Amino acid sequence: MRTCLIVDDSAVIRKVARRIFETMNFQVGEAEDGEKALAACAETMPDAILLDWNMPTMDGYDFLRALRKVPGGEKPKVLFCTTENDVGAIARALHAGADEYIMKPFDRDIVTAKLAQVGFHGEADAA
Amino acid sequence: MTELEFDFLRSYLKTRSGLALSAEKRYLIESRLGPVCRRFNLAGLGALVTALKGSRDLALERAVVEAMTTNETFFFRDRTPFDLFRDVLLPEAMARRATQRRLRIWCAAASTGQEPYSLAMMLQDAAARLAGWHVDLVATDLSTEVLEKAKAGLYSHFEVQRGLPVQSLIKHFEQTGEQWRISASLRQMVDYRPLNLLHPFDALGTFDIIYCRNVLIYFDAPTKGDVLARLSASLAPDGALLLGAAETVIGLTEKLVPNAQHRGLYVQAPAAARAPAVRVLPGLPATDTGLRRVVGL
The missing domain is CATH 3.40.50.150 (Vaccinia Virus protein VP39)
Structure with a gap:
């Protein structure tokens, strides 16, 4: 089963995102900041990461830069998911190795579309 | 909306835009044309039908036809x-x-x-x-x-x-x-x-x-x-x-x-x-x- 790590300091966002990913047949893990996310990735590298920007301890941007340097860290598709919506932030995120970018607020259609963008299709699309 | 009014609107839309509405699509007419009635100060769909039959109000005709079109689309739809x-x-x-x-x-x-x-x-x-x-x-x-x-x-x-x-x-x-x-x-x-x-x-x-x-x-x-x-x-x-x-x-x-x-x-x-x-x-x-x-x- 494909796996996804949801990294966000908001428990509400993690819950909403988890539901969406589970209906798309992902096995979902959660982390509340970049440091915990990095530890989770060291244990098992997920196929996809939904990544918040502003978090305590280690933010999403620093996490992504660290992730892309560790062995196997180039593999996960990383989708930033943040309220940082200006072009400069998007460009920085892409430069740091993000595969896609979701501007909050998001809904199921956006997540589904963005996952398809990076190669994860829903069951309906798979056929 | 009476059967006669529904039939009139169905045939009206069919002629104007080609839209073919089956009998069970009453709700679509009601939900889409309700706002048009309010915009044109018409009491309801009955009044709308009377207005469409009564005189040629181009703005009203256009509003009715356009309200019934479905405009859903997105970039690179279906890829x-x-x-x-x-x-x-x-x-x-x-x-x-x-x-x-x-x-x-x-x-x-x-x-x-x-x-x-x-x-x-x-x-x-x-x-x-x-x-x-x-x-x-x-x-x-x-x-x-x-x-x-x-x-x-x-x-x-x-x-x-x-x-x-x-x-x-x-x-x-x-x-x-x-x-x-x-x-x-x-x-x-x-x-x-x-x-x-x-x-x-x-x-x-x-x-x-x-x-x-x-x-x-x-x-x-x-x-x-x-x-x-x-x-x-x-x-x-x-x-x-x-x-x-x-x-x-x-x-x-x-x-x-x-x-x-x-x-x-x-x-x-x-x-x-x-x-x-x-x-x-x-x-x-x-x-x-x-x-x-x-x-x-």
Whole structure:
């Protein structure tokens, strides 16, 4: 089963995102900041990461830069998911190795579309 | 709404826009035309029917027809028809038109512009190969309201996140407050025009590639057949027609056939089967001598 790590300091966002990913047949893990996310990735590298920007301890941007340097860290598709919506932030995120970018607020259609963008299709699309 | 009023509205919409509503679609009329009644200070659907029957109020007629159209669309909708454009249709059309260096593309149900702009982005990506070419990208829709939005090229946070890769967002759009505006160079590539597909469209000329997606589904079979036959007449002999995933030509016209390799792609039927369609071509506007050359007439 494909796996996804949801990294966000908001428990509400993690819950909403988890539901969406589970209906798309992902096995979902959660982390509340970049440091915990990095530890989770060291244990098992997920196929996809939904990544918040502003978090305590280690933010999403620093996490992504660290992730892309560790062995196997180039593999996960990383989708930033943040309220940082200006072009400069998007460009920085892409430069740091993000595969896609979701501007909050998001809904199921956006997540589904963005996952398809990076190669994860829903069951309906798979056929 | 009484049965008589419902029947009147069904037949009214059928005549004006081709919309074929089955008996169980009462709710759609009620939910879409309720706001129109309020806008025009009409007490309800009964009063609306009386007003439509009573006098010709063009603004009201247009509002009724436009309120019943479905304008859902997004950038690169269904993806495959656009991959096909980039990888197959555009290179093949360029090879066939290498002498004329002219391509004509038509989005026949352009809605709020996402489809023509998706094609425009791909054309811009191919700009180096298209240097010295003249490319017409015509986009039409029944609804002038959606065309205004398309021309403005201004999209919400949600609209730019469905189907559009983020790289394309930062390459082709600029942020204006909460919204995103598509670049002026892309806006200039698209020629938007109001058009009701029930009316003649041969004056638009002949096209190499036509996208007519997710509009025929709202028509009944005779209307589908009629529109498809006229699309065939507007399509170059070696042209390509793209329909929506739930649409087909089968059983509706003899003039077009599905392409065996690509789902959703239709081409002109072999000459023997479509003799009557060829006769339509001399009907091209007299000014379109360039087009006659393009289609080899």
